[in-house]
Every structure is written in C-alpha cells, then in structure tokens.
Amino acid sequence: MAQDRRPAGRSERRVPGERKPREERWAQLLEVATQVFYEKGYEGASLQDIADRLGMLKGSLYYYIQSKEDLLFEVISEVHREGYAVVRTAAATGGDPLERLERTIRAHVEHACRNLVPTAVFLHELESLPAARRDAILGAGHAYQGVFRDLVAEAQRDGLARPDVDPRVAGLSILGSTNWVYRWFRPDGPSTPEEIGVQLAAMAVHGVATADALAARVAAVGA
C-alpha cells in the first residue's frame, strides 16, 4: 500500500500511542473486531479499520494475532461458548420438559438481545470460516440445535407434546424464530428482551404442546 495511515500531519516523529498491558488490549481488540465485523462483514472489514479504532498501526496487530482469520475465529468462538453455556444451563435445571423448553427459549432470547452485535457476527460470519474451524466451534453434532430438539422429544415422550410434531423440525423452527430476533430487536423499540422472550416461548410451547398439557398449565397457574 502507499503507506499506512497516519493520525495526521507530516512524518514528524510519531507520538508513541498508549501502551497498555497485554490482557487489556486483547479484550479491547476482540471488542473492536466484533464491532467492525458487524458493521462491514468479515470480508468487507480491513485490519486497517480495526487498527485505526485501536489507535495503532495495522502492522502492530500482528503482535496479538497470527492472521485475520484467527481473529474472526477467536471472536466467534467466544460468542458461541457464552451462548451455548446460557442455553445448556437453562435446559438442565428442573421442571417438566415444557417448563424447561420455555425457560431455555427465554434465556436464549434475552441473551441474544443483550448481546446483539456479537450474536449478529456469529450468525453472519460463521460461514466465513473454513469448514474445519466452523466444526471445531459448533461441535460435531451441532449441539446447539440439539438442545431444543431434545426438549421437544422429551416432552413428546411424556405425552406433553403432540405426537405429530417432528422434534427435529420443531427444534429448528424454534432456533429460527429466536435466532431471527437479532435482525429486528432494537433496545429502544417497543418491546423489552423479557417481553420478547415470553412471547416467543409462549408461541413455541403452544406450537408443540398437546391441548391437555396446555390446559394443565393454565390450571397450575390459576391454582
């Protein structure tokens, strides 16, 4: 390139720029990278953009990373680990399968709403990674979608979900409706994350439950 971008002015000896301890800078780098990938997409984003926002030169980034792709991998890994932990926890704690399904959906939605930008990067740029690294993140069996599928299947075994529901498709349907949220949720919009979580969970539960199970739920709440 012609020359790396300078903050301003001629080539007087550059001001040294802030020095920060490694860990702090690393966290800041992940944050900035996430934001830039969000705004421009992985391919559209340049290391120059990221370096600019950190107030350093792009060459200096290689003190922290080995390649641009590594950076994306790191960003996406972190997002996925967090989200998966949230969902696993919600799905594992007590209650009948329908209760756990409802709680899991709400947790998932609220987490996505509160982490809009990372979530968007995850869902958008996962495919920008080579298949091997993608699989390393998702786990061999696409564990994420398995959580919802298994909850539906379990509800079905307990007679709480309609027998004509295909648990696999139902799980994917739920994953779709919840993973779509990042596209339309706005923090200053008409609905809070909690409200949205409640709505989506209610729709999903009604979507798969038997009439009896639903009636029993109403009775339990009324009691």
Add this chain to the structure above:
Amino acid sequence: MAQDRRPAGRSERRVPGERKPREERWAQLLEVATQVFYEKGYEGASLQDIADRLGMLKGSLYYYIQSKEDLLFEVISEVHREGYAVVRTAAATGGDPLERLERTIRAHVEHACRNLVPTAVFLHELESLPAARRDAILGAGHAYQGVFRDLVAEAQRDGLARPDVDPRVAGLSILGSTNWVYRWFRPDGPSTPEEIGVQLAAMAVHGVATADALAARVAAVGA
C-alpha cells in the same frame, strides 16, 4: 494486475469464446452471479470469478453492468419480487385468517426450499447494499413481514388467535422460523419441502390460535 486469467494454456491467440444474444447472456449472468455470491459472499466474490464461469474477461462484464453493486442489486431484487409475489398471492386467497396463515407459510417455505441459493443470497447479502437500495427493494414498510403480522392480527380480531399474542412479534417469529429453513434444508435430507411447510405451518397456527379455534379446526376436518 498481472494479466486477466485465461481459460488455459499459453498466450496463443485466444479462442474467441461464445457469442450469445444479449438477453440470454443477461439471464446467465444473473444466474452465475447468484451462485458465486452464494458461495463466497458479495465481498468475497470477485468479478473475475463470475467472468471466468461465463467464459469471458472481467472487463467484458461492464458491457452488461455499471458496477458490481448493481449486479447484487439486480440479483436481490429479482429474488425478493418473486418471493413476495408468492406470499401475497397465498395470503390473499380465501378462507378464514388461520387457514390463510397456514397456506401462506406453506407457500413461503416451499418456495424457499425450491430456491435455496437465491434465498440464501437474499437473506445474507441484503445488508451489503446501501440503505437506500435496500429500502427500494423491501418497500418502505417492510411489507414482507407485514403480511404475517396482519394475518395474525386479523385472526385475533375474529377471536381465532389468543388475545395475549403480540401480532408483531408473532409475525416476526413466523418469519424467523421460515427464513431459517434455507440454513438446514437439504434436497436429499429426510424431509420434503411440503412436509416441512406443513410442520412449520402447524406449529405457527397452534402457536397463536385459541383452544376453541383449534378444536373447531379438528372438528371440521373430522366432519
């Protein structure tokens, strides 16, 4: 650049390449561009890639387009127009709101399954367009999502949908679950487009309908 890519071989006088009439080439260009955008993403795709597959030099593409962005715009416009037409038609034909909702979802899903690649490009690369052109395609009011929202709202007015359902969120939930399909549907997978459509439609209808409306549906089918 070093030199435009050749089909093969040394620099013997280039074979002239097929000449085709304008309309035919234009259709082929749109098709190839869709495929390449699908495989590499808009930013990741190069005009060189597209030209190679058409058997022409990248400079020659400018006989047909004004810019790379124009090409994306054209591709996405076409996909959206088709999909919107399908959904509008399904939503407009007769029946009570729940029946129309079901039919519309099934039509939408089947159409997406049968047009996987264009659908994926539409959903992935819409944001690669500048806001103005995006709005030009979607229409000011995001008409697409409005179709589902309106059907739910209508059902609600007729007492067929539960009053605690937020039609806006419900519409977006449906759009999410159906627009997610392109991520997991495989033509050689275990479910046909029709089966998936039926499943998703059933879940959505059960998700919003009142117990009475559902009971009435069952009775009607039984009769």
Add this chain to the structure above:
DNA sequence: GGGCACCTACCGAACGTATGGTGGTCGGCG
C-alpha cells in the same frame, strides 16, 4: 449485389488503490 455504415458482444491491457502480511527497529518501564 456489392460496398458502406453501424451495431453487438466481447477482448486485452492497463491504472490506481487497498489489502493481508513481514521484518527490522526502538523508546520506555521494571
């Protein structure tokens, strides 16, 4: 019916710029 004008569909080559990445350097803090 032959020549001339003009169009179509594409070639070939270049331009300017940006990109991911490398390697050597160097001030300051502990």
Add this chain to the structure above:
DNA sequence: CGCCGACCACCATACGTTCGGTAGGTGCCC
C-alpha cells in the same frame, strides 16, 4: 539491561473499473 508493546517501511497480490480496439453480423442504398 532486557523485554514489552508498538512503530515504520515495504512486499506481492488482488481488486473494481476504464478504455481503445475488433471480428462478425445486419441492413440499407446504389
């Protein structure tokens, strides 16, 4: 002093875009 954190200069490559040129075709006029 040593090393951390960053600077700086520099590749090689790839990209979108532009532009002049040209072989083949079509229609028209004499």
